[in-house]
Amino acid sequence: MKNKNFKTYLSFFILSIILVVVFLWDLSTGNAKVPFNELLKFILPWEKSSDEYYLLIREFRFSRVAMAFIAGTALSVSGLLMQTIFRNPLAGPYVLGISSGAGLGVALVVLGTGFLSFSLSSITIIFSAIIGSAAVLLIILAISMRMRDTVSILIIGILLSGVIGSIISILQYYAADINVKSYVIWTMGSLSSVSFRDIKLIFPIILFFSFAAFILSKKLNLLLPGESFAITMGVNLKLIRIFTFIIVSILTGVVTAFCGPLGFIGIAVPHIARWLFNSSNHFVIIPASFIVGGIVMLFSDILTHVFVSQGIIPVNAITAIIGAPVVVWIVVKNKRVIV
């Protein structure tokens, strides 16, 4: 047991170092190169970087990189919660249509009222995304209480995404061209539409609700052997479902509001975390998914800049390229997918 604990702490230590390295690497990546010593000056509180670099890093780089980190952590934690609560290894905010729901919420605001820029009203966008994702999650939860079959729930999630997609298409038809353009750009999954002010708003929210998820670890662990087991071990199923529901809606909603629907992170990262730590214990896997999610997303963001010299490719394209093989590899390795 002692040996196992040591290995767990060591893994967390190594992952944290990787996280810091990837974070700095991503900060230095972009259309304009930032010298490493300027980067250090920005990070270290007792040093002062030159004004132009300070502005560049703070206003353009740091917000984008911090958003990548936040998006990765939030989506991974909500993916993990969904896999546990639905007892379904293939669940995730994207697959079950929760991200689409958030998308519909945003579409109604962006296409309907014509907010061109998020800076106009971040709060409105965040709320519409949370309400959208909560609505879809509520439908999926209601169905999952009647139907235990994991495949059926996945199918319903996919169908729901389809229906939402159609509604959004119809909305686009009636919306003004300029609104459609800003909406389409949003769906591509951009990390750079966020300002430093937004980060200061979102980061505490994500941190708070990720910690809230961590607090639920004991109950989530008891859910792993099955719902009947959990009940006889003293878990109030209704209560834990409501808490998870709130956490997932907010984590997914907030991130989707700023970055658009990001695929594969939510489903793949919890599997990577379980594989790395050889455990399903939520006390370990929630913080692990948090860190690994951050690393994967930051790395994806770096790749969007590496492949093209000018401009960026949508980060959504990269997450799928990284995420899908990971899931396939884990399935093949284990012969089956385990929650």
Add this chain to the structure above:
Amino acid sequence: MMRDTGLNIHDLSVGYKYPILEKINLSLLPGNIVCLIGENGSGKTTFLNTLAGLLKPKKGKIRLGEKNVTDLSVSHRSKLISYVPSKTDAFVQLSVYDIVSMGRSPYTNIFDLKSAEDKELIDKALENFNLKTLSDKKLFEISDGERQRCMIARAFVQQTPVILLDEPAAFLDYHNRKKLIEDLLKLTEVDKKMIIFSSHDIDLVSKKLQLFWVCDKETGTIFEFDLSKEGENKTILEIIGN
């Protein structure tokens, strides 16, 4: 006096949409073990699920001492009744140690920190059920029988006055089956537990046990059969035969 601490079932009906068993009136005192018998589909599991709080009773009351079990919160109930279902989902990445130590979770805080006493109980159960060497193995890496022993060890660690087991011997070999029944008997006598378990293994059980609850499909109820009272005239096999 004893009645105040025992399990009392009064006019209980159990079932899903329609009642399967009705008018169940039974009681069990601390330090007693009873075997639930009956043919397939006679409602044994439904009855146990109802006692465990997984199903709401259609009618009637289940009392444990002064408390009405159906009114208790799930967390309170988990300190009074432990349940070992007949099957456990194997496809989770939890180790034998994880599962057995979950038996302490009704008593631990939100971060699931275990005291030295908790750890001692867990170690004792692992040893008692011959799981020591398997403790780091994952649930999907061990056999059905080992998994069943693991779930039973967990119920023991839960330290509840009432223990319910649904066909605990189903996947066990003869040696482990005999040992399990001896363990259950010991626990009943020494720790004054109330144990209800279902079994199809009448041969083995009737040699060791006196008290039976028979789920009767025809009359749709459960009746008690005490070998120590009636055993001289009839055997349990005759009762089942009737």
